[in-house]
Amino acid sequence: MSRIEKGRSYIGESVVRPQTARLLAGRGVFTDDVVLPRMLHVAFVRSPHAHARMLSIDSTEARTLPGVVAVVTGEEMAPVCSGWVGTLAHFQGMKSAMQRPLAVGKASWQGEPVAAVVAESRAIAEDGVSRVRVEWEPLPAVTDPETALDPSTPVIHPELGDNLAFKLELKSGDADAAFKSADAVLTETFTMGRHTGVTLEARAILADFDPSERRLTVYHSFQSPNMMQDILARHLGLPEQDVRVICKDVGGSFGIKVHIYPDEMATCTLSVMLGRPVKFTADRLESFVSDIHAREHRVKAELAVKRDGTILGMRVDDLSGIGPYSVYPRTSAVEGNQTIRLTPGVYRFRDYSARLSVVFQNKTPMCQYRAVGHPIAFAVMEAMVDRAARELNLDPVEVRRKNYVTAEMYPHTSQTGYFFERLSHEEALDKLLEISDYRALCAERDARRAHRVYRGLGLCAFIELTTPGPAFYGVGGARISSQDGCTIKLEPSGKLTCMTGVTEQGQGTDTMIAQVVASAVGVAMEDVRVLTGDTMVSPYGGGTWASRGAGIGGEAALQTGKAIRANILKVAAAILQCEPEDLDIRLGKIVDALTGEVRLDLAELGRVAYFRPDTLPKDFQSELTVTRHYVPRHQGFAFTNGIQLSHVEVDVETGFVRLLKHWCVEDCGRIINPRLVDEQIRGAIVQGIGAALYEHLVYDEQGQLLTGTMMDYLVPMAAEMPEIVVGHVETPTAYAEGGFKGAGEAGTAGAPGAVLNAVNDALAPFGARVTSQPITPEVVLKALGAL
């Protein structure tokens, strides 16, 4: 740490990302841009029914189409690629059914792949798909989570006995006693709609199996290359070292590209079967029915409060529908698990009880998406806090302040067992009030009401789970690395090449790592080249998810940087015949530690070490490639915190919500690159706003997706989005030398709650409130009794 604190450091600088030049020139290389000799394309026959038996598949006509190379069914693929079950051992009693690359026997959601057509071009493969005849026997579809467990509801996977994937009860203190002693009890039911990631680059994979060496090389738009390598090796029966996964440019991921998808596994299996490269790029229509969906929840919440606003206790009952399979290997229970564990975490009350039921249904599988569980947890909690304030006629700011876990309470363990080293709720709140001029906005809101202009302000405090250790997946048996490695090599020219296990999907991972390495070693950032996303060359790691890039990858880079610095100084001391302690590295030169006088150029050091080691002492061996690893050992997660404020205007005639402005103050520990953090926060907030106001995967009762195009499924576009102001509090973690925590999901965690509260604030004069999302004009008008 000393070097970072001594100045001459890039930590805390808004360095411009050098990697953007390529993307700005149209020279990015996304997976679909990669072309290999003899490459084939695959398109999938997908189930048109939510639930149906396949009586027969006739591919005769497709096979005779010129350009079609193969038509493959689930039965034919099953011997080559073994199936999988998406459960984790530490989720007791969790169950799911065996899933395969292509469905065998029956399809369980509309869009499930059931056969593959491989052809010389994607267009011909699609022609082939339209010529495959499947004879279907439709089965009743299970769509409503509310009735999924009723005895009269068909069981989707009869071998499981019922439609329950997982259930969990949590108890802290005595919630029932707290409710008995309360002055007021508030009850609310929240309905949160399904949405999805809509990465602009759809999922894409190109698998290239070489039968002569039995090696598989896979180009993949993905977040976690080592995880994919492990899974492909195990399910295709290949030695791990013969599977190489390369993630080049990735056009957005947000948790969509970290799961195992049947169509992607099928593409790799086809390459093994055919011995040729096979590419699959999802089109937008299949993205909507095959990318994981997120956040279908029904949450019943009850809050017990005293007249002065003190929260005494809370009860929560979360019901979540996850589609027909728990998604492999992370499972679809993590979302609900996190929701009920996170909900009370901002506040100090102890009496909390929660229930979670995760049920199967015939819709697209649901799994972790940016800010897993958080947006639901804090929308519920913060809506309840605002409602308490409104009904008790108290200031929402003061109710929060009264109930926060406060500065002197750290370290603190939450009601549900989360450990908080140190959070900064009060400072964040103070800063938010200041930068937003909150009181003036309140006064303006009140003044406008007289003129029938209905504006609202909504606060949403949150915590964010970042930098997860092995307790997240590893203990449950999922082979997902929580540690990451970093390798740095001094090139003979004196420049550094750095390889890291964390990956880049636009966050600026490369830049952040280069900043840390350059600072730790003492060289200019331009002299550090960072490489990510290639399992053959990068040290083993988990990739990028759960805001782990800076907290884990950054710390690994710092430790590696320090280690190679020490080794460089040993070489320098051998050349200069002095002690390493007498020397330092500054701006890429070996200098006298005391006087700063330049003693040796790194290029000269590299020349001697690599080409003239004969001039060094006989017993001296230079080590100019260094690898270090890091895993958080001292706490399960590095929690961060923050608070958001949304300012909206509701048109009570049309029900339309206009976003006026949005603020966020967050605390992600020591900040490596302020601009990159701000832009993570802004992008994430807009994703949260999308969920709050626009994005909705609507199904009919037969399990048919009604919003399967970008015409029907609304995403946030530039014109509707507000200006977003970001502020920071910096509370570094003391458990890692760098002090870094994560920042990628905080925006999404708090935005929906802030918008929901702002809309309800605007509707308060009418005694109306909304409790579902997305908050469409229809939802608003219904709340107002106008529909």
Add this chain to the structure above:
Amino acid sequence: MDLAIQISLTVNGVAVSRRVEPRQSLVDFLRYGLELTGSHVGCEHGVCGACTVRVDGAIARGCLMLAVQCDGCRVETIEGVAGTGEVFDLQQAFAQENALQCGFCTPGMLLTAQDLLARKPAASAQEIREALSGNYCRCTGYHAIVEAVRKTAEARGRA
């Protein structure tokens, strides 16, 4: 049965003659026929703007045009526009503001922004937002993109 049709056009200033299937979209022709992979495909139904290119000087959605419609036209892609230096200042501003994260929307954003600035050199932030509202970006939240375009407009106004 070969339905291919012969077309001749210029792409980024270079004369190109190819036989293309009548059903092939312009963006697929550019990406797969000419290996100009800077134009991206995000939706193939005209909503996201990732496929934006210029046809005879006007921006167009490469997924909503067929390659055969461009017979005799002048087509420009991000590779060409970046290559001539025409959008150099805009690219610099995007880098400076971190107006791109994954970069998938970026070629379309740059071409759309350049078109706006040609038509309305003094565009306001709200006008920029409206002009870009046919270009989807999932990563940035748009704030930085709007800033980058606004600052480029200002700088061009001063020049």
